[in-house]
Amino acid sequence: MKLLQFSTSHYCRKARLALSYKQIAYTVENLTPGLHALRLKPLTGLTTLPVLLPEQDGLPTVIADSTQILRFLQTYQPHPSYELTDPVLQSQAEMLEDWLDESIGVAARFVYYQFRSREGKPLDPSLSSQLVIQVVRWQYGINAIAVDLATKRLDIAITELAHRWKQPYLVGNQFSVADIAAAALLSPLARIPHYRQAYPWLFERIVEVHHCCGEMLPPGLEK
Numbered sequence: 001m002k003l004l005q006f007s008t009s010h011y012c013r014k015a016r017l018a019l020s021y022k023q024i025a026y027t028v029e030n031l032t033p034g035l036h037a038l039r040l041k042p043l044t045g046l047t048t049l050p051v052l053l054p055e056q057d058g059l060p061t062v063i064a065d066s067t068q069i070l071r072f073l074q075t076y077q078p079h080p081s082y083e084l085t086d087p088v089l090q091s092q093a094e095m096l097e098d099w100l101d102e103s104i105g106v107a108a109r110f111v112y113y114q115f116r117s118r119e120g121k122p123l124d125p126s127l128s129s130q131l132v133i134q135v136v137r138w139q140y141g142i143n144a145i146a147v148d149l150a151t152k153r154l155d156i157a158i159t160e161l162a163h164r165w166k167q168p169y170l171v172g173n174q175f176s177v178a179d180i181a182a183a184a185l186l187s188p189l190a191r192i193p194h195y196r197q198a199y200p201w202l203f204e205r206i207v208e209v210h211h212c213c214g215e216m217l218p219p220g221l222e223k
Protein backbone atom coordinates (compact mmCIF):
# COMPACT_ATOMS: atom_id res chain seq x y z
CA MET A 1 0.00 0.00 0.00
CA LYS A 2 1.06 3.56 -0.54
CA LEU A 3 0.02 6.60 1.50
CA LEU A 4 0.09 9.94 -0.27
CA GLN A 5 0.61 12.55 2.40
CA PHE A 6 1.95 15.85 3.63
CA SER A 7 4.43 14.72 6.26
CA THR A 8 3.30 17.41 8.73
CA SER A 9 -0.47 17.06 8.27
CA HIS A 10 -2.46 15.96 11.31
CA TYR A 11 -5.05 14.26 9.03
CA CYS A 12 -2.24 12.21 7.48
CA ARG A 13 -1.07 11.35 11.01
CA LYS A 14 -4.55 9.91 11.60
CA ALA A 15 -4.14 7.57 8.62
CA ARG A 16 -0.62 6.59 9.73
CA LEU A 17 -1.87 5.79 13.25
CA ALA A 18 -4.48 3.42 11.79
CA LEU A 19 -1.98 1.74 9.43
CA SER A 20 0.49 1.26 12.29
CA TYR A 21 -2.18 -0.03 14.67
CA LYS A 22 -3.10 -2.67 12.13
CA GLN A 23 0.58 -3.37 11.44
CA ILE A 24 0.07 -2.98 7.70
CA ALA A 25 3.24 -2.45 5.69
CA TYR A 26 3.08 0.69 3.55
CA THR A 27 5.23 3.22 1.79
CA VAL A 28 4.69 6.97 1.77
CA GLU A 29 4.87 9.53 -0.99
CA ASN A 30 5.29 13.03 0.40
CA LEU A 31 3.63 15.61 -1.81
CA THR A 32 4.66 19.24 -2.06
CA PRO A 33 2.00 21.73 -0.91
CA GLY A 34 0.83 23.73 -3.90
CA LEU A 35 1.86 21.09 -6.45
CA HIS A 36 -0.17 18.38 -4.68
CA ALA A 37 -3.39 19.27 -6.53
CA LEU A 38 -1.82 18.32 -9.88
CA ARG A 39 -1.24 14.78 -8.62
CA LEU A 40 -4.48 14.46 -6.63
CA LYS A 41 -7.19 15.94 -8.86
CA PRO A 42 -6.96 13.28 -11.58
CA LEU A 43 -6.80 10.55 -8.91
CA THR A 44 -9.58 11.55 -6.51
CA GLY A 45 -11.26 14.68 -7.84
CA LEU A 46 -10.30 16.32 -4.52
CA THR A 47 -7.20 18.19 -3.40
CA THR A 48 -6.92 16.91 0.16
CA LEU A 49 -4.57 14.41 1.72
CA PRO A 50 -4.30 11.69 2.99
CA VAL A 51 -4.98 9.39 0.04
CA LEU A 52 -4.37 5.65 0.18
CA LEU A 53 -3.44 3.57 -2.85
CA PRO A 54 -3.96 -0.11 -1.88
CA GLU A 55 -1.99 -1.28 -4.97
CA GLN A 56 -3.49 -4.79 -4.90
CA ASP A 57 -5.71 -6.63 -7.36
CA GLY A 58 -9.33 -6.80 -6.25
CA LEU A 59 -9.07 -3.72 -4.01
CA PRO A 60 -10.13 -0.16 -4.82
CA THR A 61 -7.35 1.72 -6.60
CA VAL A 62 -7.69 4.87 -4.53
CA ILE A 63 -9.24 5.88 -1.22
CA ALA A 64 -9.47 9.57 -0.36
CA ASP A 65 -10.24 11.05 3.08
CA SER A 66 -8.90 9.85 6.42
CA THR A 67 -12.29 8.55 7.59
CA GLN A 68 -12.74 6.44 4.46
CA ILE A 69 -9.18 5.15 4.83
CA LEU A 70 -9.89 4.02 8.42
CA ARG A 71 -13.13 2.31 7.27
CA PHE A 72 -11.30 0.55 4.45
CA LEU A 73 -8.47 -0.64 6.71
CA GLN A 74 -10.97 -2.11 9.20
CA THR A 75 -12.55 -4.26 6.48
CA TYR A 76 -9.21 -5.03 4.81
CA GLN A 77 -7.68 -6.25 8.08
CA PRO A 78 -10.25 -6.65 10.86
CA HIS A 79 -7.69 -7.54 13.57
CA PRO A 80 -6.55 -5.84 15.65
CA SER A 81 -9.86 -4.06 15.57
CA TYR A 82 -10.78 -0.48 16.26
CA GLU A 83 -14.47 -1.25 15.72
CA LEU A 84 -16.50 -1.45 18.92
CA THR A 85 -18.47 -4.64 19.38
CA ASP A 86 -21.58 -2.75 20.53
CA PRO A 87 -23.08 -1.07 17.40
CA VAL A 88 -24.54 1.79 19.46
CA LEU A 89 -21.11 2.60 20.87
CA GLN A 90 -19.54 2.19 17.42
CA SER A 91 -21.97 4.76 16.08
CA GLN A 92 -20.97 7.14 18.93
CA ALA A 93 -17.31 6.62 18.05
CA GLU A 94 -18.03 7.43 14.38
CA MET A 95 -19.93 10.58 15.36
CA LEU A 96 -17.03 11.71 17.53
CA GLU A 97 -14.62 10.96 14.69
CA ASP A 98 -16.71 13.05 12.30
CA TRP A 99 -16.89 15.97 14.77
CA LEU A 100 -13.14 15.79 15.35
CA ASP A 101 -12.49 15.70 11.57
CA GLU A 102 -14.88 18.40 10.48
CA SER A 103 -14.66 20.82 13.38
CA ILE A 104 -11.82 20.20 15.80
CA GLY A 105 -9.07 19.29 13.32
CA VAL A 106 -9.86 22.50 11.45
CA ALA A 107 -9.84 24.57 14.66
CA ALA A 108 -6.50 23.02 15.70
CA ARG A 109 -5.05 23.98 12.28
CA PHE A 110 -6.19 27.61 12.73
CA VAL A 111 -4.78 27.93 16.25
CA TYR A 112 -1.54 26.15 15.33
CA TYR A 113 -0.74 28.27 12.26
CA GLN A 114 -1.61 31.46 14.13
CA PHE A 115 0.84 30.40 16.87
CA ARG A 116 3.56 29.49 14.33
CA SER A 117 3.29 32.90 12.70
CA ARG A 118 3.56 34.75 16.04
CA GLU A 119 4.92 33.51 19.41
CA GLY A 120 5.89 30.21 17.81
CA LYS A 121 7.95 31.81 15.03
CA PRO A 122 11.27 30.86 16.74
CA LEU A 123 10.35 27.14 16.26
CA ASP A 124 11.47 27.66 12.65
CA PRO A 125 12.08 31.28 11.68
CA SER A 126 13.51 30.31 8.25
CA LEU A 127 12.10 32.18 5.28
CA SER A 128 10.87 28.98 3.63
CA SER A 129 8.97 27.84 6.74
CA GLN A 130 7.43 31.26 7.32
CA LEU A 131 6.45 31.41 3.65
CA VAL A 132 4.64 28.05 3.90
CA ILE A 133 2.88 29.25 7.07
CA GLN A 134 1.73 32.44 5.30
CA VAL A 135 0.49 30.45 2.28
CA VAL A 136 -1.48 28.11 4.58
CA ARG A 137 -2.95 31.11 6.44
CA TRP A 138 -4.04 32.62 3.14
CA GLN A 139 -5.35 29.30 1.75
CA TYR A 140 -7.61 28.62 4.75
CA GLY A 141 -8.50 32.24 5.58
CA ILE A 142 -6.74 32.14 8.96
CA ASN A 143 -7.14 35.56 10.57
CA ALA A 144 -7.53 36.89 14.12
CA ILE A 145 -11.34 36.61 14.20
CA ALA A 146 -11.37 33.07 12.80
CA VAL A 147 -8.64 32.07 15.26
CA ASP A 148 -10.65 33.48 18.17
CA LEU A 149 -13.65 31.35 17.14
CA ALA A 150 -11.42 28.30 16.67
CA THR A 151 -9.93 28.81 20.14
CA LYS A 152 -13.41 28.84 21.68
CA ARG A 153 -14.34 25.71 19.76
CA LEU A 154 -11.20 23.96 21.01
CA ASP A 155 -11.98 24.92 24.61
CA ILE A 156 -15.41 23.25 24.32
CA ALA A 157 -13.87 20.21 22.66
CA ILE A 158 -11.21 19.77 25.31
CA THR A 159 -13.83 20.04 28.07
CA GLU A 160 -15.86 17.30 26.37
CA LEU A 161 -12.81 15.10 25.90
CA ALA A 162 -11.76 15.66 29.54
CA HIS A 163 -14.94 13.85 30.67
CA ARG A 164 -14.53 11.01 28.24
CA TRP A 165 -10.77 10.46 28.44
CA LYS A 166 -10.91 10.00 32.24
CA GLN A 167 -11.43 6.39 31.19
CA PRO A 168 -8.75 4.74 29.05
CA TYR A 169 -10.87 5.09 25.88
CA LEU A 170 -13.13 7.85 24.57
CA VAL A 171 -16.05 5.49 23.93
CA GLY A 172 -16.86 2.33 25.88
CA ASN A 173 -14.02 0.11 26.99
CA GLN A 174 -12.33 -0.44 23.63
CA PHE A 175 -9.91 1.46 21.44
CA SER A 176 -11.77 3.13 18.56
CA VAL A 177 -11.58 5.53 15.64
CA ALA A 178 -12.47 8.30 18.11
CA ASP A 179 -9.22 7.75 20.05
CA ILE A 180 -7.21 7.75 16.81
CA ALA A 181 -8.92 10.89 15.50
CA ALA A 182 -8.55 12.82 18.78
CA ALA A 183 -4.87 11.90 19.19
CA ALA A 184 -4.01 12.87 15.62
CA LEU A 185 -6.15 15.96 15.18
CA LEU A 186 -5.23 17.58 18.50
CA SER A 187 -1.52 16.73 18.17
CA PRO A 188 -0.53 20.14 16.68
CA LEU A 189 -1.41 21.70 20.05
CA ALA A 190 1.61 19.91 21.56
CA ARG A 191 3.81 22.73 20.23
CA ILE A 192 1.79 25.42 22.02
CA PRO A 193 2.90 26.08 25.64
CA HIS A 194 -0.53 27.30 26.79
CA TYR A 195 -2.19 23.96 25.94
CA ARG A 196 0.72 21.93 27.33
CA GLN A 197 0.46 23.74 30.67
CA ALA A 198 -3.33 23.82 30.89
CA TYR A 199 -4.07 20.24 29.76
CA PRO A 200 -1.18 17.89 30.58
CA TRP A 201 -3.62 14.92 30.64
CA LEU A 202 -4.50 15.54 26.98
CA PHE A 203 -0.91 15.07 25.86
CA GLU A 204 -0.50 12.00 28.08
CA ARG A 205 -3.45 10.46 26.20
CA ILE A 206 -2.05 11.50 22.82
CA VAL A 207 1.25 9.81 23.71
CA GLU A 208 -0.60 6.67 24.92
CA VAL A 209 -2.51 6.38 21.64
CA HIS A 210 0.74 6.72 19.67
CA HIS A 211 2.35 4.01 21.83
CA CYS A 212 -0.73 1.80 21.43
CA CYS A 213 -0.45 2.13 17.63
CA GLY A 214 3.34 1.93 17.53
CA GLU A 215 3.57 5.25 15.70
CA MET A 216 6.27 7.91 16.18
CA LEU A 217 5.30 10.71 18.54
CA PRO A 218 4.29 14.09 17.10
CA PRO A 219 6.63 17.10 17.22
CA GLY A 220 6.79 18.53 20.73
CA LEU A 221 6.10 15.17 22.38
CA GLU A 222 9.18 13.23 21.26
CA LYS A 223 11.46 12.12 24.09
Ligand SMILES: N[C@@H](CCC(=O)N[C@@H](CS)C(=O)NCC(=O)O)C(=O)O
Pocket: 006, 009, 010, 011, 012, 047, 048, 049, 050, 064, 065, 066, 067, 101
Ligand atom coordinates in the same frame (compact mmCIF):
# COMPACT_ATOMS: atom_id res chain seq x y z
N1 LIG B 1 -11.66 15.53 5.82
C1 LIG B 1 -10.35 15.35 5.22
C2 LIG B 1 -9.50 16.58 5.54
C3 LIG B 1 -8.08 16.46 5.04
C4 LIG B 1 -7.36 17.80 4.98
O1 LIG B 1 -7.90 18.87 5.32
N2 LIG B 1 -6.11 17.74 4.52
C5 LIG B 1 -5.32 18.94 4.32
C6 LIG B 1 -3.95 18.76 4.97
S1 LIG B 1 -4.05 18.84 6.73
C7 LIG B 1 -5.05 19.13 2.85
O2 LIG B 1 -4.79 18.18 2.15
N3 LIG B 1 -5.08 20.38 2.36
C8 LIG B 1 -4.74 20.69 1.02
C9 LIG B 1 -5.88 21.27 0.22
O3 LIG B 1 -6.97 21.48 0.80
O4 LIG B 1 -5.65 21.56 -0.96
C10 LIG B 1 -9.75 14.07 5.76
O5 LIG B 1 -10.10 13.65 6.87
O6 LIG B 1 -8.95 13.42 5.05
